[in-house]
């Protein structure tokens with residue numbers, strides 16, 4: 001066993017750990033990084049960025065197909081999954097090739113393997129025993145075990161993003177971000193898609209009326225969404241087809257045949273191998289227990305952030321980045337005092353079309369404020385139809401007393417971009433009148449915001 005000592009040991013190389021390791025090394029500290037898989041983390045290699053290559057491609061197919069009715073005169077339009085996979089690798093291969101080097105260039109020592117605590121200031125990785133004045137845990141999350149028979153037959157999002165061809169019949173377990181984004185992709189590649197959601201609706205973080213529009217638009221493209229469908233078992237027949245048994249718990253079960261079954265049933269923190277008890281690091285099912293400074297509540301040498309920390313925030317990259325900013329400030333401060341400023345975290349599901357949300361839901365707003373609701377289905381409006389994607393809508397919630405925005409919910413072309421204007425306006429307390437008095441370039445989706453208020 002070889003031993004070494006560092007000012008900081010960072011576990012993981014996702015957005016949280018890599019920012020922290022690099023910034024702390026820039027301050028002249030001795031830093032080590034440990035990664036159990038490829039260097040680069042989920043967002044860059046298996047999450048946000050490669051996923052967006054797929055959803056952009058599906059968006060393009062959707063618009064071109066809709067344009068075929070109008071002005072595009074080619075009858076033959078084939079999407080090639082193998083070529084799309086190659087295109088995705090144009091974005092992930094450079095991360096695989098250069099990520100570790102980017103740490104080493106900054107003088108950071110890099111290690112491969114699963115880190116596990118030996119005691120409160122020491123971790124082991126392979127044959128190395130590393131002690132740290134500080135230890136940062138940014139190990140992310142993995143798909144929640146389904147706990148049903150046949151769990152091992154289900155592929156995870158990592159494997160979906162590595163498929164050479166997209167099979168004909170696909171069942172998605174769960175109706176959250178991953179299933180709904182991938183369902184939209186698979187359907188535009190010609191698959192028949194079924195989404196099995198145990199709750200009463202899919203995409204629960206988003207406005208129910210706008211989600212209904214998305215589900216209706218998806219239905220036209222071969223996406224069958226089944227609520228009250230908890231998956232109870234997956235089996236495989238001799239001919240290779242899978243059978244998914246589902247239904248409301250305690251009621252009779254239905255069965256669905258599929259060529260592929262994909263996990264989209266939520267993710268849980270990657271804490272299994274860390275031996276946190278030996279490190280005196282308190283944790284629960286939702287992650288490592290941290291205080292408002294992002295420091296372990298039980299071991300003051302340890303900090304955690306991102307998907308593996310229990311903060312009550314959505315598990316998203318901007319959240320991990322904000323927490324990393326705070327950890328950088330606090331790690332070696334004489335009196336750590338920085339706290340994350342999450343503000344209002346905008347959320348986007350990159351479905352076709354995208355759906356987005358920031359601030360309060362209608363129900364939440366109406367419980368606490370006098371609310372003016374501006375709600376419209378804009379699918380037949382000019383600015384939506386011109387994009388060849390006739391599905392759009394908004395619901396904006398205004399406080400009757402202050403004229404400020406309490407919540408904004410959008411679906412349609414560019415909803416993923418436009419939501420950021422609302423986030424900015426809400427963060428700085430702009431009133432509907434302020435926004436309406438601003439000139440926006442026309443015709444743009446941003447200029448539609450004035451009509452939403």
Ligand SMILES: Cc1cc2nc3c(=O)[nH]c(=O)nc-3n(C[C@H](O)[C@H](O)[C@H](O)COP(=O)(O)OP(=O)(O)OC[C@H]3O[C@@H](n4cnc5c(N)ncnc54)[C@H](O)[C@@H]3O)c2cc1C
Pocket residue numbers: 011012013014015016017034035036037038040041042043044046047048049051113114115116138139140141157178270273274305306307308315316317318320350
């Ligand atoms: C398919 C998919 C799509 C997504 N799309 C979006 C999106 O569009 N927008 C968005 O904001 N968020 C998205 N997310 C979520 C986003 O990827 C995460 O919130 C973000 O990556 C969290 O960063 P992190 O630093 O906490 O951990 P991660 O990026 O998960 O990195 C953790 C790293 O730690 C490593 N590790 C784990 N255990 C150990 C160990 N014991 N020892 C050493 N290393 C270890 C892992 O291999 C991994 O590389 C998506 C996630 C998925 C799965």
Ligand SMILES: NC(=O)c1ccc[n+]([C@@H]2O[C@H](COP(=O)([O-])OP(=O)(O)OC[C@H]3O[C@@H](n4cnc5c(N)ncnc54)[C@H](O)[C@@H]3O)[C@@H](O)[C@H]2O)c1
Pocket residue numbers: 146173174175176177178179181196197198199202203204229230231232263264265266267314315316348349350
């Ligand atoms: N665009 C984005 O920002 C984006 C995209 C992908 C992933 N993510 C992140 O990754 C996380 C994980 O994504 P996800 O889609 O796996 O989870 P999710 O939490 O978004 O959705 C999981 C869904 O699965 C359902 N479910 C759970 N068990 C089930 C079962 N046995 N049968 C049927 N339904 C079941 C749940 O009711 C829920 O609706 C997200 O919460 C988010 O933090 C974000």
